[in-house]
Amino acid sequence: MVSEERFLLFVRALALLFFLYASLSITLRSVTALLILLVAFYATGKSDKSKVSNPFLRSKESDLDADLKSSYQKKIADFVFYDPEMSEVLDHFSPAQQQTQCIFSKTAKLWGAQPWDTTLTFEDNVRRSIPMFIKFTVIGKSLGLDGFLFELPAANYGKDPTTFGQGVHRLLKNLSDADPAGVHCMNKSYIDGRGWYFEFDRESMFITTFSPFYPSSHSRYSFEAPGCYVLFQPEHSFAAHNIEPDTPHTNWEHPVTIRDKIRVAYKKNGREYLIRDTVYYPTSHDIVKPLGINDEPVQWWKGEKQE
Missing domain, CATH: 1.20.58 (Methane Monooxygenase Hydroxylase; Chain G, domain 1)
Structure with a gap:
């Protein structure tokens, strides 16, 4: 030239x-x-x-016809976004949400990930929902959202805690790698220690999991929901429901606090869960629960290497 x-x-x-x-x-x-x-x-x-x-x-793009721009913008939006309130994942999880002993569960406002596509890889399935997961972290507090739900196929990850733990690790690692804030919490060396928590886009989250292999006497019993579920609950949701800070003390006879009432409800329905004598313990130990209340923690953070 x-x-x-x-x-x-x-x-x-x-x-x-x-x-x-x-x-x-x-x-x-x-x-x-x-x-x-x-x-x-x-x-x-x-x-x-x-x-x-x-x-x-x-x-220049600004010179393009308005209808033409609107057409391709809609096609891109339809490819990336979907209605998370109408996700099939929420329908699948409904039996557990409606019957669990958590007193806020029935009215919780959840968003669901894209349904699992067996023709895609694990990574591609997670990647389809990352844009909406980012949107959840940005506007979730303003909308009063309580959680974001992923579903893993039970045929692959619903056999036992170890297998489920591998799927959970893979899910969290893929999300962590895509963290817009660049924290990448799953790359930390102390996941199994005190002080670690899952974080995405500067939003700290409490993670609860459910799977078909847990018996009806377990706190993570899924009430015959068809998949394996990973629920991300942002800290602001607990604050919005005025849930008190964690404590090792429970008033079993005369429950007063919200935590008291939840613990009593689980125990009364035969699904008592471990309450430690301290609040200083690794939160990662409660993400994938073992089958027995006093069993050793499931070492899901090791992925395929867990024993």
């Missing part, structure tokens, strides 16, 4: 010099030189004009 412009400039300059040399007197030669000059400027000017008029070189 640069060499062509230089060549055209050289042609113009050469024609101009020839005209000046020949035009000292009006002769046949000077007239010829004038014609050559005019032709040179016309030819090179026409070439430049054709480049400028090329629509591919000067078109």
